[in-house]
Amino acid sequence: MTEKFECKGYWYLPSDPDNTIAGILTYIPNESIKLELIGTFEKSTTIGIITFDKRTSIDIILGITSDAHKISLINCHPGGGSYNLSCSFPITRFSIQYCLDGIHIENFKDKIFSWSDITISELTTWCYPAALESVYGFSEKDKINKISVSVNTDESKKPIISVDVNNLTTLNLKKDVHFNGSEHHLNPTFKQSTFLQIQKSNKSSISDFLSDIYLFEKFMSLASLSTIKVANISLYDEENYQELDNKEKIFHQIELFYVQRGVETVKTKELDFLISFSQIQDIFPEIIRKWYSDTSEIIPIRAHLIQSVKNKNVFDSTDFLIVIQAIEGFCIRFRKEQSLTKELEDLLNEFKDVDKVKLLESEIKSAVDSRHYYSHFMNKSKKPNTLDGLELYILTKKLRILLICCLLNFIGIENKRINKLLNESNNSKLE
Numbered sequence: 423m424t425e426k427f428e429c430k431g432y433w434y435l436p437s438d439p440d441n442t443i444a445g446i447l448t449y450i451p452n453e454s455i456k457l458e459l460i461g462t463f464e465k466s467t468t469i470g471i472i473t474f475d476k477r478t479s480i481d482i483i484l485g486i487t488s489d490a491h492k493i494s495l496i497n498c499h500p501g502g503g504s505y506n507l508s509c510s511f512p513i514t515r516f517s518i519q520y521c522l523d524g525i526h527i528e529n530f531k532d533k534i535f536s537w538s539d540i541t542i543s544e545l546t547t548w549c550y551p552a553a554l555e556s557v558y559g560f561s562e563k564d565k566i567n568k569i570s571v572s573v574n575t576d577e578s579k580k581p582i583i584s585v586d587v588n589n590l591t592t593l594n595l596k597k598d599v600h601f602n603g604s605e606h607h608l609n610p611t612f613k614q615s616t617f618l619q620i621q622k623s624n625k626s627s628i629s630d631f632l633s634d635i636y637l638f639e640k641f642m643s644l645a646s647l648s649t650i651k652v653a654n655i656s657l658y659d660e661e662n663y664q665e666l667d668n669k670e671k672i673f674h675q676i677e678l679f680y681v682q683r684g685v686e687t688v689k690t691k692e693l694d695f696l697i698s699f700s701q702i703q704d705i706f707p708e709i710i711r712k713w714y715s716d717t718s719e720i721i722p723i724r725a726h727l728i729q730s731v732k733n734k735n736v737f738d739s740t741d742f743l744i745v746i747q748a749i750e751g752f753c754i755r756f757r758k759e760q761s762l763t764k765e766l767e768d769l770l771n772e773f774k775d776v777d778k779v780k781l782l783e784s785e786i787k788s789a790v791d792s793r794h795y796y797s798h799f800m801n802k803s804k805k806p807n808t809l810d811g812l813e814l815y816i817l818t819k820k821l822r823i824l825l826i827c828c829l830l831n832f833i834g835i836e837n838k839r840i841n842k843l844l845n846e847s848n849n850s851k852l853e
Contacts, residue, residue: 423679424653426450431487433495435463435480436528447485447493447521449679455518457483457495461511483516484526494527496520496628520628524676525662533625534659535676540618540635541654544646545595549582549699553597553614571612573599582616585707587714590626591634594619595699628678631657634714640724641713644829645697647731647851651682694849696826701843705834712833719755720832723748727825730818731851739796739810742818745825746793752828762790766824773827776841778852781820788817823852 427449432442445459485493497519559568581594600613620634642650655678663671726748753765766786773779791805802808809817830840
């Protein structure tokens with residue numbers, strides 16, 4: 423989903439396959455999916471400007487591209503058009519929510535897919551694949567005279583880890599190795615990576631997979647204290663394959679495209695993780711099951727944390743409110759509803775053995791007064807401990823560390839390990 427593409431083809435409605443319209447589909451990552459048709463699906467040849475402007479949304483548009491790809495466009499909304507009275511046909515445009523390359527479907531909720539392979543750029547760094555093996559040969563003078571790079575194909579097919587998060591869904595972290603021999607083998611390269619595979623025990627819909635992918639994105643966002651988005655999504659139907667002479671099945675890849683929202687435009691040069699896979703590998707199954715189980719209770723709190731760690735050029739009071747409200751919500755849902763002062767005091771006591779959790783009594787008063795002042799626009803004289811500017815920014819960073827501890831505790835990490843994770847991380851959000 424990270425590369426722009428454009429394809430030409432014929433497009434039609436599932437209910438009227440004989441009425442094909444020529445057009446161009448354009449995908450611009452993080453921006454839009456647009457379909458421009460030379461004509462209209464309406465059969466009337468006397469379309470006026472008024473009726474043309476009142477077109478309704480279309481659930482599914484199917485297409486065949488010039489390179490014989492089957493395309494399904496889902497949730498197609500009129501995106502403006504033009505009609506020249508001196509011309510016999512209009513130009514119609516649609517804004518598309520989802521695009522499937524490789525299959526024709528009749529309904530977005532059709533349960534036809536068996537598994538999905540998902541590429542997340544940061545996942546390889548977070549969980550090292552160790553798919554390549556390098557062997558160095560030395561001469562008698564202890565100089566390297568031979569380097570061999572090999573791949574154990576049997577081992578590379580095995581998951582790094584596999585977790586049944588519920589009765590329907592299994593998450594696999596898997597290795598991948600790509601070899602590029604280049605022209606004339608002058609610049610051969612190996613590339614190894616880690617990708618996420620989601621398997622379903624029963625055939626599932628696109629929305630089922632997107633829900634699971636969304637949760638893993640948020641888990642990776644917590645692990646990196648950054649906004650993580652998938653790079654590519656491939657869906658597979660276990661009945662859609664080509665069988666070779668040796669009975670090996672080659673399953674047809676179906677790519678899913680959609681416009682991702684909330685992608686960071688400001689990126690740090692290097693990602694320092696709060697948690698790496700190697701640090702939690704022994705408890706990863708329990709953690710990820712917890713993450714996928716209590717979704718309804720933790721959704722708004724998790725969303726506020728992810729929002730609070732987005733890289734921004736400017737800090738303002740809303741950044742403080744996002745963090746303090748998430749802490750309040752956590753206490754109300756998972757601890758005890760009481761005054762904000764008492765909630766902060768209890769959390770500080772709960773995480774007193776975590777080195778980076780440090781709030782003075784005066785800072786608790788400032789957090790409470792600032793919360794009420796910025797939420798309700800009260801007279802500042804009534805909330806004398808209210809902070810702003812750099813002082814509010816520093817307080818927000820301290821509160822965010824407390825919120826991070828709350829979430830790590832929620833998914834089953836004990837304080838001793840939380841302390842170790844925070845102390846070993848070089849993430850700037852923990853400074």
